[in-house]
Amino acid sequence: MKKLFSFLAIIGTLLASNCTKITENNDPVIGIWSHISTDVGTTQKQDVTVRQEWIFNDAYLGRYHTYHNKNLTVISDFSWVHKDSLYVISYPGLDKEEDIVLMTETEHGIILADKEGNVLAIRE
Numbered sequence: 001m002k003k004l005f006s007f008l009a010i011i012g013t014l015l016a017s018n019c020t021k022i023t024e025n026n027d028p029v030i031g032i033w034s035h036i037s038t039d040v041g042t043t044q045k046q047d048v049t050v051r052q053e054w055i056f057n058d059a060y061l062g063r064y065h066t067y068h069n070k071n072l073t074v075i076s077d078f079s080w081v082h083k084d085s086l087y088v089i090s091y092p093g094l095d096k097e098e099d100i101v102l103m104t105e106t107e108h109g110i111i112l113a114d115k116e117g118n119v120l121a122i123r124e
Helices: 002-019
Strands: 031-040 047-056 061-068 071-083 086-090 099-106 109-113 119-123
Touching (some): 099 119
Antiparallel strands (some): 031 119, 047 061, 071 086, 099 109
């Protein structure tokens, strides 16, 4: 009798584990996006190159980096949601407002821009 119950338990476990299917996320935002800007220094008379980088993954999460003159200054996780045609990027744990952007194609490539057309990032 114990063998029968063990066999049924194994069959039940196999059936239950095969019923759950992870949905595949093929969103076009998945990948690496970046934005480079230059801050003009006022006290040191030096320009500082600021590079922001977003790495979107298929689990609706990602990694956000900020570099000042190639020195990593900020590293954080973010979450993202695709609602209608907009992407909402939230930065839990950072004192940074969420970004609401639209993916558009321009002559310079595919970009993420806000409603006013300001570029957040360019696809790498």
